[in-house]
Amino acid sequence: MVAPMPRARPGRTIAEVGEFGFLERALAQAPVGRGTLVGPGQDCALIRCGARRCLFTVDALVEGVHFEPGWLSPRQIGRKSFLVNASDIAAMGGRPRFCVVNLAVPSSYPARDLHAVQRGIVEAAQRCEASVVGGNLTRAAQLSVAIALLGDAPKRLVTRQGARVGDLVYVTGTLGDAALAVRLLRAARAVPRSVIRRFREPTPRLQAGRRLVESALVSAMIDVSDGLVQDLGHLCAESRVGACIDASAVPRSPAYREALGAADPLALHGGEDYELLCTVPERNVDRLERRRAQLGCALTRIGRITADGGVRVVDAAGRQVALGAAGFDHFRSGLQR
Amino acid sequence: MVAPMPRARPGRTIAEVGEFGFLERALAQAPVGRGTLVGPGQDCALIRCGARRCLFTVDALVEGVHFEPGWLSPRQIGRKSFLVNASDIAAMGGRPRFCVVNLAVPSSYPARDLHAVQRGIVEAAQRCEASVVGGNLTRAAQLSVAIALLGDAPKRLVTRQGARVGDLVYVTGTLGDAALAVRLLRAARAVPRSVIRRFREPTPRLQAGRRLVESALVSAMIDVSDGLVQDLGHLCAESRVGACIDASAVPRSPAYREALGAADPLALHGGEDYELLCTVPERNVDRLERRRAQLGCALTRIGRITADGGVRVVDAAGRQVALGAAGFDHFRSGLQR
Numbered sequence: 273m274v275a276p277m278p279r280a281r282p283g284r285t286i287a288e289v290g291e292f293g294f295l296e297r298a299l300a301q302a303p304v305g306r307g308t309l310v311g312p313g314q315d316c317a318l319i320r321c322g323a324r325r326c327l328f329t330v331d332a333l334v335e336g337v338h339f340e341p342g343w344l345s346p347r348q349i350g351r352k353s354f355l356v357n358a359s360d361i362a363a364m365g366g367r368p369r370f371c372v373v374n375l376a377v378p379s380s381y382p383a384r385d386l387h388a389v390q391r392g393i394v395e396a397a398q399r400c401e402a403s404v405v406g407g408n409l410t411r412a413a414q415l416s417v418a419i420a421l422l423g424d425a426p427k428r429l430v431t432r433q434g435a436r437v438g439d440l441v442y443v444t445g446t447l448g449d450a451a452l453a454v455r456l457l458r459a460a461r462a463v464p465r466s467v468i469r470r471f472r473e474p475t476p477r478l479q480a481g482r483r484l485v486e487s488a489l490v491s492a493m494i495d496v497s498d499g500l501v502q503d504l505g506h507l508c509a510e511s512r513v514g515a516c517i518d519a520s521a522v523p524r525s526p527a528y529r530e531a532l533g534a535a536d537p538l539a540l541h542g543g544e545d546y547e548l549l550c551t552v553p554e555r556n557v558d559r560l561e562r563r564r565a566q567l568g569c570a571l572t573r574i575g576r577i578t579a580d581g582g583v584r585v586v587d588a589a590g591r592q593v594a595l596g597a598a599g600f601d602h603f604r605s606g607l608q609r
Numbered sequence: 610m611v612a613p614m615p616r617a618r619p620g621r622t623i624a625e626v627g628e629f630g631f632l633e634r635a636l637a638q639a640p641v642g643r644g645t646l647v648g649p650g651q652d653c654a655l656i657r658c659g660a661r662r663c664l665f666t667v668d669a670l671v672e673g674v675h676f677e678p679g680w681l682s683p684r685q686i687g688r689k690s691f692l693v694n695a696s697d698i699a700a701m702g703g704r705p706r707f708c709v710v711n712l713a714v715p716s717s718y719p720a721r722d723l724h725a726v727q728r729g730i731v732e733a734a735q736r737c738e739a740s741v742v743g744g745n746l747t748r749a750a751q752l753s754v755a756i757a758l759l760g761d762a763p764k765r766l767v768t769r770q771g772a773r774v775g776d777l778v779y780v781t782g783t784l785g786d787a788a789l790a791v792r793l794l795r796a797a798r799a800v801p802r803s804v805i806r807r808f809r810e811p812t813p814r815l816q817a818g819r820r821l822v823e824s825a826l827v828s829a830m831i832d833v834s835d836g837l838v839q840d841l842g843h844l845c846a847e848s849r850v851g852a853c854i855d856a857s858a859v860p861r862s863p864a865y866r867e868a869l870g871a872a873d874p875l876a877l878h879g880g881e882d883y884e885l886l887c888t889v890p891e892r893n894v895d896r897l898e899r900r901r902a903q904l905g906c907a908l909t910r911i912g913r914i915t916a917d918g919g920v921r922v923v924d925a926a927g928r929q930v931a932l933g934a935a936g937f938d939h940f941r942s943g944l945q946r
Contacts, residue, residue, distance in 0.1 A: 286720050324660075
C-alpha cells in the first residue's frame with residue numbers, strides 16, 4: 273500500500289535560479305536522440321523526417337505574465353500566440369507549416385472569447401501559410417495558449433552558434449516599440465496606434481529570415497524576444513564571443529523617438545519586438561547591402577562581434593554605456609521595461 | 610491613440626458549454642490546409658512531411674486539474690506528461706519520435722523539482738524511443754506541462770471514424786484502476802501499489818496499437834483517456850453508429866475487483882486508463898484472436914457496434930444499466946470518478 277506522497281520542497285526556487293539558469297542546466301542533460309540534428313538551445317530544433325528536415329518549436333503566452341487582462345482582445349491573444357512561434361521559425365530561415373495548440377482557461381472563461389482566441393490562431397497561421405492541425409483544451413487558473421509549431425527547414429543551417437570575431441551585427445526593423453507599449457499600458461496612458469500594434473501583433477520576419485539564411489551571408493541569427501542586449505548575449509554565449517553595440521545606431525521607430533527621444537535605452541532592453549538579429553562576416557557586407565530590398569523590412573548595422581565575452585554598449589562617441597537590469601526573465605525580474 | 614481595451618465577457622462560459630462542446634464547434638471552423646491529411650478531431654493529426662506521413666498531437670497535465678499536490682512526484686509528473694501523449698500516438702498505430710515541452714511553473718517552484726520534471730519527461734521519451742528536442746519555460750499560477758509530440762505514422766490509417774454496425778468492440782488491458790487510485794487519494798486512503806502505478810505511470814499501448822493497425826483487422830480505434838463510455842461515445846459519434854457494452858465483460862484488475870468487486874461501474878466511467886478501444890469487423894475476429902499474443906497486453910471483447918446512436922450498457926443478463934454522469938470533462942464536472 274502506498275500513502276499519498278509528502279511534498280518536500282527544499283533548495284532554490286526557479287525564481288532564484290532564473291529561466292535561463294534552469295534551461296542551461298536542463299538542456300545540458302537532455303540526450304540527443306536519433307534523427308535530432310539540432311537539439312534544445314536554439315530558436316528551433318532541427319529534426320529529420322524521412323528525407324526532409326523540419327524545424328520544431330514551442331512557445332506560450334500566459335495572462336498575467338506576458339500580458340495583463342484588457343491589453344489584448346481574445347482574437348489578438350490567439351494571433352500573437354501563433355506569431356511569436358513563427359518568429360522562432362523565421363530566426364532559422366524556415367517556413368511555418370503545421371501547429372498544435374494547447375488552450376488552458378478558467379472555467380468562467382466565456383466560450384465566445386475562447387472561440388475568438390481559436391479564430392485568431394487560425395487567422396495568423398493562415399497568414400503565415402501554416403495550418404492548425406490539432407489542439408487540446410484544459411482547465412487552469414489563468415488563460416494560457418501554448419503552441420507547438422513545425423516548419424520546413426531551409427537547406428542551410430544558421431543557428432546562434434556561428435558568430436566570429438569581427439563579424440558585423442545587424443537587426444531588422446525597429447526595436448523598443450513593444451516595450452514602450454507595455455510601459456504606457458502599465459501606466460494606463462494612451463498608446464500610439466503604431467506602437468501598440470507592435471505589441472499586439474508582432475510581425476515574424478519570415479521573408480527576411482529565409483533570404484538571410486538562403487543567401488549564405490549571415491553567420492548566426494536569433495530573434496529578439498527578450499530584449500536586444502539579452503538575446504545578443506545568448507548568441508554571443510553560444511558562439512563563445514562578445515559584442516559591442518553602438519546604442520545610437522539601434523533603430524527606433526518615429527513614434528518611439530517622439531515619445532522617448534532617439535537615445536532612450538528602452539530599445540536596448542525591451543522585449544517582444546520579434547525582430548531578427550544576425551551577424552555577418554565583413555567580406556559579405558557589400559553583397560548583403562545589395563540584397564536589402566529583398567528582405568521586406570529594414571536591416572540596420574548596430575555593432576560588431578568582439579573577442580571579449582559579454583555584450584558592451586557604447587554611445588556615438590564610443591563611451592561605454594552602463595547596462596542596468598536587462599531583458600525579460602519573468603522569473604527573476606518580471607517584465608523589465 | 611488607443612486606450613487599454615475594456616474587457617467585455619458576456620455569454621456562456623466554457624464551463625457551461627463544456628470541453629467537448631467547444632472543441633466540436635472550434636474544430637468545425639478550422640480550415641484544413643495543404644499537407645494536412647487528417648485534421649483536428651482525432652487522437653492525432655496526420656500530416657505530410659515530404660514523402661513521409663507524421664502524427665502530431667498535444668496534451669497537458671495541470672496541477673489541481675489532472676492531479677493534486679502530492680499525488681505525483683515531480684519526476685512522475687514529467688513521465689506521465691509524456692506518456693499520455695504517447696497514448697494518442699498509440700491510438701493511431703504510430704511511433705513517437707520527437708517532442709517539445711512547455712513548462713509553466715510558479716516562481717516559488719523549486720528548481721530541483723523542475724529538473725526532476727524535466728528528467729521524467731526525458732526518461733519516458735527514451736523508454737518510448739523518442740527525443741525531447743526543445744522546450745519553453747514560463748511563469749504561471751500553477752504547475753503545468755504541455756507536450757507536443759510528433760510520431761511516425763503507420764502505412765494504414767485507422768481513426769475514430771471507421772466503426773460499422775455489427776463490428777465487435779475490444780479493449781486492451783484493464784479499466785478503472787486510475788480512477789480507483791484517484792478516489793482513494795481524494796479520500797486520503799492508502800492505495801494498492803499496482804493501482805496507484807496505473808494512475809502515476811500509464812502504459813501507452815504502442816506495440817498493441819501498431820500491431821492492431823498494421824494487421825488491418827480493426828476498423829476504428831481511440832485511446833481511453835476520459836472514461837470508456839465517454840470515449841466510446843466519441844468513437845460512435847465520429848463513426849455515426851451506436852454501441853452496446855456488456856458491463857460484466859469490461860476487464861478489471863485483481864486489485865480493482867478486490868477493492869470494489871467485479872461489478873462496480875467505476876471501470877465504465879473512470880478516466881486516465883490509457884488503454885486502447887477498438888472495433889473489429891466480425892469476419893476478422895478469428896484472425897485477431899490468433900494474434901493476441903503479439904499485442905503485449907490483454908485484449909478483451911466487451912460489446913458490439915449498433916445502429917442506434919449513443920452507448921448503451923447492459924449487465925450479464927442483458928438488462929440495461931442506467932448511466933450516471935460519465936467521463937472526464939474538467940470544465941463541466943471536474944474529476945468524475
